[in-house]
């Protein structure tokens with residue numbers, strides 16, 4: 151029995167057999183072989199390489215006839231890479247010297263080449279070629295043993311070095327019972343989606359995927375951030391009991407507050423909404439008492455589609471959500487591609503610093519046709535429900551005016567064509583870049599609401615990549631600079647007479663609910679939805695006056711550690727039923 155410590159990101163506990171996945175969704179059945187299997191592995195590898203080469207050469211010939219020699223060059227270049235003795239020798243060396251199974255030798259070598267490519271400004275744009283090549287060789291190696299994640303028939307614990315948000319969003323939560331990952335930080339989108347799907351997950355584990363073999367029994371403790379490999383019977387029994395007890399407590403709380411508002415003892419109300427990545431999550435949010443959708447991350451339409459989503463595809467997705475919401479509000483965020491959300495259709499080219507690059511509305515302004523399709527779909531949907539729209543990653547007034555101008559032009563177009571749209575649809579912006587928080591007073595004059603994205607606001611304020619496990623412990627929502635930005639944003643909104651929501655993960659951590667209430671937040675949009683009852687319970691059990699005093703006290707502290715300790719103490723005193 152071996153226990154690994156990581157970052158807890160998905161709720162609850164899962165127990166099951168490991169399913170190892172490598173880059174591009176290919177399963178690696180095992181990592182190591184015995185001494186007498188080595189030569190057999192090398193023959194398997196050589197055979198797979200030769201099959202992949204034949205396939206690439208045939209493809210190059212076919213494409214050359216269909217689309218000309220220029221396009222076919224991609225495949226000839228891939229075939230040439232596989233003829234590179236240096237690369238193939240590295241695969242073989244790993245099998246001979248480290249006793250890696252052939253699949254793992256390929257995945258591991260390609261992973262290292264990929265990192266080297268990504269660090270080189272000249273080669274970075276070729277890194278996706280390595281993904282392609284790796285996938286092709288692996289598929290030949292796996293042959294009939296191939297099992298795809300999308301067609302799982304039994305329950306598994308998914309283990310991987312890293313998973314892209316686009317991979318995780320298509321998982322089948324009926325069979326993927328838990329997730330463990332070597333890489334990743336607490337507010338990376340892989341973590342966010344695991345949590346939204348209600349899958350217990352632990353990330354930032356360092357090298358857990360290399361220590362696991364497919365089929366190993368694993369316990370994922372998504373509350374404490376532990377992964378137990380090969381647990382004994384006693385440990386499995388204890389965890390099963392904990393899992394059942396947690397489910398019972400959740401049900402009791404849900405029955406108690408589900409249909410009640412989040413209103414303090416002295417009558418101050420906060421709206422509690424939910425974050426979603428897909429309309430399929432709406433029903434679950436409502437079942438848990440969410441009063442609407444405060445953030446719909448529409449970029450997932452791109453990350454899960456085979457082709458660029460058309461206006462119609464956007465419209466259908468919005469209508470699906472609107473119908474399920476039955477009059478409750480939905481805040482549709484325009485696409486926020488880039489950062490860690492790439493790899494689907496129409497994604498930005500890989501960049502050296504994707505979080506600081508052509509992400510989000512920068513990307514939309516560079517691709518106005520794509521942006522217009524989405525806005526048209528939103529305008530059309532606006533007459534069917536309580537729709538609001540918001541723009542992500544706004545860093546300045548010029549950008550905000552530029553996107554608003556496009557929206558205005560489309561509204562005029564609709565008007566002239568006599569097409570229906572909601573003339574009073576609220577238009578808001580996310581405050582998630584520090585520059586926007588610092589001059590929120592000016593920006594507030596141009597919008598109907600703010601929504602604070604603490605995931606990015608913290609990332610950009612404290613200069614910590616939200617997907618990087620090595621700086622995950624520097625993610626500090628109670629950092630005095632972050633708290634000042636929150637206060638500035640909330641006060642600026644209220645002074646301008648607009649409301650302010652918060653949809654980053656900070657709002658989904660019950661530890662901060664009292665503080666955010668005291669800072670004057672009007673709406674919280676949270677994920678996972680099972681937290682909605684807990685947050686309602688907290689707000690219903692305190693007075694607004696007390697929460698404001700707590701916020702003032704915490705805001706006056708200059709050290710994070712003291713603020714963390716004090717808030718934990720206050721939470722325990724005021725709400726002993728939730729904080730022990």
Ligand code: PEP
Nearest residue numbers: 582603604605606653654
């Ligand atoms: C945020 O940045 O806090 C946010 C809610 O947006 P996303 O996590 O999609 O970047």
Ligand code: MG
Nearest residue numbers: 582603605606
């Ligand atoms: Mg964001």
